[in-house]
Amino acid sequence: MPASKTTSVAKTMSISNTLRSALVAASLGAATAVMLAAVVLPGWAQNAAPATAVSIDNFTFGPQSLTVKAGTTVTWTNKDDIPHGIGSSNNAFAKSKALDTDDSYSFTFTAPGTYQYFCYLHPHMTGTIVVESTNG
């Protein structure tokens, strides 16, 4: 029954064509969306990606208190000519190694809460990371 075989093959091909067309349209749309995002993103990023960095200058954490959303990676960078080390006041996160000038330490805060920390070499230096829930 060659006719029926041909018909079913043709049907399959046409579905594939439709599907292929749909896929092409979708990818074009996606590319457009990406292009649009690339143009719009910088301004959007400034509003939606808050500071995640703490600088260590003159034995002071700046900002001394930083508020971030849960899931944010905070990075401390030492700008002093002397090493500093980041330690959690209640062992809520692992302490950093000793950070020499221009060294950095990063930690991703997944659980909401208030995290007091200090420099374990110079404990009079203290700071806070406030982690807010993403559901709030």
Next chain:
Amino acid sequence: MSSSDRDDGVNRRKVLECMTWVGTGVLWTVSGGVPHSLGLMGEAQAQEARGLTFLQISDSHVGFDKPANPNALGTLEEGIAKVIALPKKPSFMIHTGDISHLSLESQFDDADRIIGQSRLDVHYVPGEHDFLDPDQKFYRDRYGRGTKGAGWYSFDANGVHFIGLVNVLNLKAGGLGFLGDDQLAWLEDDLKGRSASTPIVVFAHIPLWTIYPEWGWGTDDSAQALSYLKRFGSVTVLNGHIHQVMQKVEGNVTFHTARSTAFPQPAPGSAPSPGPMKVPDGELRKMLGIADVTFKQNEQRLAIIDSPLQG
């Protein structure tokens, strides 16, 4: 001095206190004045034979290479050269900590090699820079033999009792230096039964008196340690950490902090922070140095002479 002091006759301590007061103007000088040797004229020479001289060096920070001093190992070597050149060889050396800058093995190796050139016994206590290796074992492996806990210990020399304390570990957020209950209990026990006429020398890295808490220059629980020392007629406390000479006399206790051999730090409150202080190249070696400490039999206070590397 009132006339009643002279009438007292054998009131040596009063006389020494008066002489100390006369010399206090020099002792209090922070900018590098050299204190004069304390003691009764004439008698000082007679006592010299039964004396003890040792050195205090501190804060060598081997491995430091920032603008304040790109060659901390070199200036340490200059300090040791001064030691070698001393006309009278001291009995031993005390290092009040921050031997290395980052607790790297190579830094400890270099420090040992240079300090070893002095061919003197050295008694160490650690600084906060000496416990930065991940397992905190390099300091203890090298210098901790025969010590207790984090590295405290005592020994005797020429009738003087020496006590090395560790106040740079388990520091609390917002706090200063810290001795801890275990160490305080050991100290109380170590002093028990010793005659009050035994001269005591206590050495630790962070100052055991409160110099400037805003910069962490003090020890939270040192008051308790000092209370155990109160009954002794002569107590000398030697510290480092602040990289400048400071002295204070309080009753029977003389406190002294030594210069660093690596880099100077600013006077309290005179800069935004206590970090390394860059000075003109020609001035650096006037702000680095070692200290010579002499105990003379029957003298209440030890004579401390701070010598800069230059000038």
